[in-house]
Amino acid sequence: MDIHEYQAKEILSKYNVPVLPGSVALNPQRL
Amino acid sequence: MKKVEDAAEKLLGSKLVTIQTGSQGKLIEKLYIESGCDIEREIYLAFVMDRAKQRISIVASAEGGMTIEELAVEKPDAIKKVEIDPVVGLTGFQARDLVFALDIPSECIKDGVKMLMGLYKAMVSLDANMIEINPLVIPQIKNCTL
Numbered sequence: 200m201d202i203h204e205y206q207a208k209e210i211l212s213k214y215n216v217p218v219l220p221g222s223v224a225l226n227p228q229r230l
Numbered sequence: 231m232k233k234v235e236d237a238a239e240k241l242l243g244s245k246l247v248t249i250q251t252g253s254q255g256k257l258i259e260k261l262y263i264e265s266g267c268d269i270e271r272e273i274y275l276a277f278v279m280d281r282a283k284q285r286i287s288i289v290a291s292a293e294g295g296m297t298i299e300e301l302a303v304e305k306p307d308a309i310k311k312v313e314i315d316p317v318v319g320l321t322g323f324q325a326r327d328l329v330f331a332l333d334i335p336s337e338c339i340k341d342g343v344k345m346l347m348g349l350y351k352a353m354v355s356l357d358a359n360m361i362e363i364n365p366l367v368i369p370q371i372k373n374c375t376l
Contacts (some may be wrong), residue, residue: 203262227235227238
C-alpha cells in the first residue's frame with residue numbers, strides 16, 4: 200500500500216467515486 | 231461531539247498495536263474522523279494489474295466482509311473477474327454486467343456504473359498498480375458509498 204486510506208479517499212472522490220465525508224485531526228481540540 | 235473529543239484524547243499520542251505494526255506498536259499522530267452510515271451490504275471491489283494477461287482486471291465479490299483470500303479458497307465462484315481490453319477501455323456493457331452480477335440494488339445501478347468508470351479512469355490516469363475498496367458499502371439509504 201503506497202498511500203493512506205484517507206489520501207485514497209481524497210483522490211477517488213475526484214473521480215466520481217462516492218466517499219463518506221471525513222477529515223484528519225492532529226489534536227483533540229481541532230477535530 | 232464531546233464523545234469524539236474524549237475518544238480522540240485517548241487515541242492521539244497512544245500506541246497502536248496490530249498485526250501490521252509488530253509488537254512495538256506505532257504512535258498515533260493523526261486521526262481520520264468520518265461520518266458513519268448504516269450498512270446494508272458489503273462488497274469487495276478491486277482494480278488490479280494482471281501482469282500475465284497484460285491488462286487491468288476487476289476482481290469483485292458480492293460477499294464482502296470476509297477476507298478475499300479466504301473466499302478465493304472456499305467459494306471461488308463468488309469472485310467475479312472482468313478483463314479490460316487496454317485498447318477499448320472499460321465498456322459500459324462490462325460495467326453494467328458487473329453491477330448486475332454483484333446484485334447491486336436497482337436504485338444504485340447508475341451510481342455503480344459511474345463509480346466503476348471513475349475507478350477505471352483513476353487507475354489509468356494515475357498509473358496505479360491497484361485500487362482496492364474493501365468494503366464497498368451499500369448503505370440502507372440506497373446510494374452507494376465507500
